[in-house]
Amino acid sequence: MSIVDSIAKRRTYYQLDKDLPVAEQEVVALVEKITELVPDAFNMKSARAVVVTGSRQDALWDAIYDAFGGKVAREKIDGFRAAYGTILYLYDTDVVKGLQERFPLYAANFPVWAQQANGMLQFSIWSGLRDLGVGANLQHYNPVIDEMVREMFDLPASWQLVAQMPFGGIVAEPDAKEKEDIRQRVRVIR
Structure with a gap:
């Protein structure tokens, strides 16, 4: 499968259940491998x-x-709760601060670059999950839940929550995507 095919299959699946079509370890292995492979500025690994x-x-x-x-609507939260699991996406602010100190000329950019790398990680895992036949969606309940999540899972204080991705078995397919005139968003200049 090409990367374009993989990206085309990735959709937002809200109707999920705990019937994971693969072993949990396959999901964990995917998350580990993609986390290792996704690039970021200065190889910061944040x-x-x-x-x-x-x-x-x-x-x-x-x-x-x-x-x-x-x-928030209980029905909406229960939809996410019905999923097999959730991937929490975070970045380590200590890593970012360390690079800001080492490279002061770029200091303002490191938080931005950490967010960009995190976005690439989210999208890559989301696409990879779909290749496994697993559905997912992306949520942003932070910063309201940041401290609760940190305490619940005993995470370091330097880990900043970015997003939550419920994943699981696909109960229903989303509606077809609407075609767009991509030339409104992409320009070629020669």
Whole structure:
């Protein structure tokens, strides 16, 4: 399969269940390998991923609901809770700060570059999951849940939460993507 085919298959799947079509270890191995392979500026290796499954998956989404004091729909949270697991995406601010100190001319760029690398990691894992037949979606309940997640999973204080990716068995396919005139977003200049 080409990378374009892989990217084309990646979609936002909201209707997920705990019926993972592959062994959990295959998902973990994918996350580990892609985390190792995704590039970042100055080879800083700031991206972090935490794979949450089992009863901790359910507890995570119950705690996210509680963190919002009922201000998010329970049905929406229960949709994420119904997934097999969640990948938490973070970056290590200590790594970023260390590079800012070593390379002061680029200091303002390191947080941006860390976010870019994290985005590449998220997208690559998302596409890889789909190649395994696993559905996923990407959520952003941070910064409201940052401290709760750090405490719940005993994560270092320097790990900054960026996104949450529920993943699992695909219950229903999303609607077809609408075609667009890509020339509105891509220009070729000769």
